Amino acid sequence: MCTDSVSGSDSDSGSNGWCKAQGVVLKTVVLIGGALLLKRLTKATTRCDHTSIVADSLAGEKFSREQASRDPDSFFNLRWLSCPAAxxxxxxTVLYFEQAFWRTPRKPFRQRFFMVKPCSKEMNCDVELNTYAIRDAEEYKNFCDRSRNQRSQPExxxxxxxxQLNTVYLKRCERGKRCLYEGSTPADGFPNTWNGASYCTSELAVLKNSEIHTLDRGYDNDGNQVWGGKGGPYEFKPAPAASFSDPFSPLNFNTKFIAKKNEGSLSFKGE
Structure with missing residues (x-):
């Protein structure tokens, strides 16, 4: 009996010690995990991180369909298409970009290269978005729709x-705003002679879910606007694949859009 009594006491003591050890280990794991999570959550976003977010948001196929449905007298249903090129x-990051009317996606009226890079440390911005012309734009039509082996190589x-056509300087949006990034060209814009302009300006905002808002305008020497949007920026939203694969989809049918013609129809073309 004494022997059993002594054995039971040793067993209880060992069990309690093991439980305490387990508790210490568990607390340590929790503390370490919490510290790592906190470090991850509080880690400062670098300019390279900002650049990647903007480049990813610019890429893809988007439409101004919803906006054109709301206000067909001011906006067209346009297709935005962009993809990494080099x-x-x-x-x-260099992206190829083109715009077209949704009914004629294979006939873009605007083709550009976007170059997305971090702002230098001395600048009051996070991301630089530079827009360039293309030497032989005809060769790049429908670049993003081609298989990779049919595209021009990075070099x-x-x-x-x-x-270079212009540069938009983007900053991370403040908390509480709808946008993720927003910015514009400098106030005096960039030289542009299309349709009687002497300079042009651009504004751009990157929203959640890769939505892009953009506004391009041209001004003459007296500061009068001679081309560009007057009803606000174009709003390009990614659309479900099914909606733009079917030309007879209700989302794509807008009789007001088909019939309307106004002086601003291609006013944004002269960037």
């Missing part, structure tokens, strides 16, 4: 970057 040695893309 990486520069400094880490900048060819870099060689086909022509004159």
């Amino acid at each position: 990486e520069m040695v400094d880490g900048s 060819e893309v870099i060689g086909d970057i022509a004159e």
